[in-house]
Amino acid sequence: MTGLDLLSPHQRGLLIGGAWREADEDRRFDVLDPADGSVLTDVADASVADAVEALDAAVAAQADWARTAPRERGEILRTAFGLIADRADDFAELMSLEMGKTVAEAKGEVAYGNEFFRWYAEEAVRIHGRWMQAPAGGSRLLTIKKPVGPCLFITPWNFPLAMGTRKIGPAIAAGCTMVVKPAELTPLTMLALAGVLEEAGLPAGVLNVVPTTRAAEVSRALQGDDRLRKVSFTGSTAVGKVLVRQSADQLQRVSMELGGNAPFLVFEDADVDAAVAGAMVAKMRNMGEACTAANRFLVHSSVAAEFAEKLGARMGALRVGRGQDDGVDVGPLIDEKAVESVGQLVTDAVHDGATVVTGGSAPDGPGYFFTPTVLLDVPADSAINVQEIFGPVAPITTFETEEEAVARANDTEYGLASYAYTRDLSRTIRLAESLDYGMVGINTGLISNPAAPFGGVKASGFGREGGFEGIEEYLETTYVALPAG
Numbered sequence: 001m002t003g004l005d006l007l008s009p010h011q012r013g014l015l016i017g018g019a020w021r022e023a024d025e026d027r028r029f030d031v032l033d034p035a036d037g038s039v040l041t042d043v044a045d046a047s048v049a050d051a052v053e054a055l056d057a058a059v060a061a062q063a064d065w066a067r068t069a070p071r072e073r074g075e076i077l078r079t080a081f082g083l084i085a086d087r088a089d090d091f092a093e094l095m096s097l098e099m100g101k102t103v104a105e106a107k108g109e110v111a112y113g114n115e116f117f118r119w120y121a122e123e124a125v126r127i128h129g130r131w132m133q134a135p136a137g138g139s140r141l142l143t144i145k146k147p148v149g150p151c152l153f154i155t156p157w158n159f160p161l162a163m164g165t166r167k168i169g170p171a172i173a174a175g176c177t178m179v180v181k182p183a184e185l186t187p188l189t190m191l192a193l194a195g196v197l198e199e200a201g202l203p204a205g206v207l208n209v210v211p212t213t214r215a216a217e218v219s220r221a222l223q224g225d226d227r228l229r230k231v232s233f234t235g236s237t238a239v240g241k242v243l244v245r246q247s248a249d250q251l252q253r254v255s256m257e258l259g260g261n262a263p264f265l266v267f268e269d270a271d272v273d274a275a276v277a278g279a280m281v282a283k284m285r286n287m288g289e290a291c292t293a294a295n296r297f298l299v300h301s302s303v304a305a306e307f308a309e310k311l312g313a314r315m316g317a318l319r320v321g322r323g324q325d326d327g328v329d330v331g332p333l334i335d336e337k338a339v340e341s342v343g344q345l346v347t348d349a350v351h352d353g354a355t356v357v358t359g360g361s362a363p364d365g366p367g368y369f370f371t372p373t374v375l376l377d378v379p380a381d382s383a384i385n386v387q388e389i390f391g392p393v394a395p396i397t398t399f400e401t402e403e404e405a406v407a408r409a410n411d412t413e414y415g416l417a418s419y420a421y422t423r424d425l426s427r428t429i430r431l432a433e434s435l436d437y438g439m440v441g442i443n444t445g446l447i448s449n450p451a452a453p454f455g456g457v458k459a460s461g462f463g464r465e466g467g468f469e470g471i472e473e474y475l476e477t478t479y480v481a482l483p484a485g
């Protein structure tokens with residue numbers, strides 16, 4: 001069985017109201033293999049009318065779904081968790097094919113993404129309000145939690161499974177119905193996931209999936225509909241701003257998980273070997289195609305040469321190739337535009353005065369590959385330090401003092417992930433409090449965890465996914481005032 005076998009022919013269609021809808025050839029679009037640009041398969045291309053029908057189905061299912069017992073919703077998630085775990089290798093293969101990441105990395109995403117289902121299977125039964133005496137005595141204050149209602153989820157191509165499960169999991173647990181629009185570049189994993197949820201017993205209409213090449217029209221139409229109550233998006237800040245504007249007329253609730261420009265600070269007291277190991281994870285997870293990816297390496301001048309040399313050696317030893325081949329560490333980027341954009345940032349950085357420690361260009365041949373690259377002495381205002389790279393390039397600059405490091409780390413419109421290596425506990429506390437980011441990793445290059453609240457501040461968006469906080473995004477609070485009796 002290959003990953004593609006996870007999808008039966010009808011599952012390469014739209015899922016609306018519990019029925020898979022196939023489409024004629026002229027209403028389908030191709031899904032490409034980023035390793036060589038060949039066509040993997042095609043899927044149905046939802047029209048705006050299809051998307052509105054998907055919302056109709058979500059609206060029709062909402063009231064009954066909200067009335068189900070929390071345990072019933074939790075059990076569906078727990079069953080889906082088991083099915084995904086059983087088919088982890090096939091999910092990984094499928095994701096590797098459509099997205100490019102190595103099968104080993106895709107297995108990591110399957111395990112990570114699936115944990116959102118297990119976590120929210122457990123949280124479904126812990127939704128609760130509160131009861132209190134009013135401060136002045138007399139009345140009693142009661143709160144109850146209700147699902148926000150039908151949601152629209154727009155998921156990205158870089159984590160085709162995990163960015164779905166961390167929206168779908170809490171929505172199911174909370175009793176919300178949903179329409180999911182997966183990324184045009186990677187719809188297959190989401191279609192396979194929808195099949196598993198069906199198999200796990202999710203009632204018809206709770207989850208509707210509409211792959212489409214008309215993302216802008218679809219989101220505009222659905223957000224213009226007052227029956228849609230919530231939008232959750234993972235993707236670029238530019239698109240997030242459009243969705244937030246579109247949410248205004250119907251005052252939809254929004255969760256926005258947007259771009260990042262993560263600083264990775266290495267202080268003079270850091271364990272440099274540990275910092276290099278952490279940098280490899282923070283930079284190279286998902287080939288650098290992650291909003292959490294370390295984007296700027298700010299290294300104390302006293303350890304910069306050692307850090308650059310060791311990081312360069314590790315990056316230079318990585319094997320680039322097709323994600324399904326044995327021994328490959330780094331797969332292709334998602335498309336040609338991605339390779340051009342990363343290449344341009346590197347060229348500009350070198351023009352601005354940076355030195356290439358390793359890599360520096362795209363290899364010759366088919367596919368959208370970029371050689372892992374380390375740059376030293378990159379000016380702070382070089383474009384590569386200002387915008388999200390989304391590729392396997394580590395630009396290093398130096399600093400002299402903690403104040404300077406923090407000021408430069410915070411000197412960005414973004415505020416998602418940040419990382420620091422230090423052995424000084426007081427400094428750790430100062431950094432946690434002064435780094436203007438939704439997430440701070442200390443002496444680790446991996447902060448993502450289904451039990452933790454993932455999210456950013458400033459242009460990186462708002463709302464939290466995962467953890468106890470994640471389910472709150474799908475719950476409304478009703479306050480009930482009662483007399484003392």
Ligand SMILES: O=CCCCC(=O)O
Nearest residue numbers: 158159290291292448
């Ligand atoms: O691009 C951002 C996706 C978030 C990946 C993660 O959960 O770590």
